Amino acid sequence: MNQAVFLQHIREIPDFPKPGIIFKDITPVFSNPTLCNELTEEFVRMFEGERIDAVVGIEARGFLFGILIASYLQVPFIPIRKAGKLPYQKISREYALEYGVAKIEMHIDAIQPGQRVLLHDDLLATGGSAEAASELIKEVGGELVGLAFLLNLSFLEGEKRLQRFGVPVKSIARF
16 A cells, blocks of 8 residues: 555645644545555555454544445444434443544444454544544443554554553554
C-alpha cells in the first residue's frame, strides 16, 4: 500500500468543528476505489494470523472501512451507533471528547460471548470513543483482538488510554 498516495487523499480542514482543531477529512479517499481496496487489504494484513469473528465499526466513519474489512474477511459487521439510533435493546457508554461529551450504543445481542472482535474507527484522537466501544464489546462477553484506525493523532495520546485492553492498536498513518 502506498502511504504517500493515501496521505494525499487526506484533506485538512482548519477550525472544524471548533477553532484550533484541524479536522482530518477522509472523504477524498473514497474517490479512489483502488486506494480503498488497498487500505482494506492493509487492515487485514495488520491482523493476519489473528482469528477475527466479527468487525465492529463506530458511527459514522468507522462504518466505511469497517464494513469493507468485514466483507473481505467474510465475517459479520456490527455497528456501534450514536445514542438514540438503535431500535432494539441496547447497552450504552458515555465518553468525553476533546470538545464535548457523547454517548454510543450497541444492540445487546450483537456480539456473542467469546466472539473475537476487531474494532475499527477512522481516527484515534483522545481514545474516548474507542475506549467506550471496547468496554461495550467486553460487557457482552466479546473478546477484543485489536483496534484498527486509518489515522492516529498520536500527539493526543489516545493509544495510551487503550493500552489497558492489552491488544494491538494499529493505524495506517500517524500524525
